[in-house]
Amino acid sequence: MHILDTGDARIHYRVDGPEDGPVVVFANSLGTDLRLWDPILPMLPAGLRIVRYDKRGHGLSSVPKGPYSMGALIRDCERLLDHLAVKNCVFVGLSIGGMIAQGLAVKRLDLVRAVVLSNTAAKIGNPAMWDDRISAVKEGGIESLADGVMERWFGKDFCAKPEMELWRNMLVQQSVEGYTGCCAAISGTDFYTPTSGLRLPCLGIAGSEDGSTPPDLIRETVDLIPGSKFELIRRAGHLPCVEHPKEYARILSEFLTGVGHI
Known part of the structure; x- marks a missing residue:
């Protein structure tokens, strides 16, 4: 476990695998930390250099005063990859992590040679929806939304499991x-035009589901x-x-x- 001070946030990150291995960077979703990727890591090809991190406000990273901008989230990741001397990675982003992937690829194509956009979009929801969610969390805590979030996160089969x-x-x-x-960062993001230029x-x-x-x-x-490609x-x-x-x-x-990364 390591911490990088990016200026206005301290980002918790973890690097696994050989220093000279092809780099795969993982960015997780809203409401999760870097452990999101634990289930798949043992099943990936050997020899990868795997970089994971907690975005600001999540996991073991610091919690600067909000609201956040998508630009700040992208900048945190950019500074982390520069710190680690990463070039030409494959960037795997899920949900808000996929938005970070799009923004980073547009800004710093030297860092990213391919992207995996998992369960994400160029624009997610609308400002009114996110305003409602922010208000609900501030009034009742994340617990007040938890059951509904689980129904969106998981299919019916998994929701019945103890884990x-x-x-x-x-x-x-x-x-x-x-x-x-x-939530505010997602609300203010529309990447349809920049992503179309990638x-x-x-x-x-x-x-x-x-x-x-x-x-x-x-x-x-x-x-x-x-x-x-789409799966x-x-x-x-x-x-x-x-x-x-x-x-x-x-x-x-x-x-x-397929992209020649391994």
């Missing part, structure tokens, strides 16, 4: 300031990038890397091979 409680606990233990700060390998991953970013929304986003994981919600780690790892591994 669902682990992810619910991860959600409710996040900082209210950090959670609502990142020219790099792109894979979109969707869950058939995703109540946050439905498959058609994800497909619409990745179709902005010529030559992109649908059935009986999965917003976090298919948790529900179906073997399938997710297979899809990701095939993409890494």
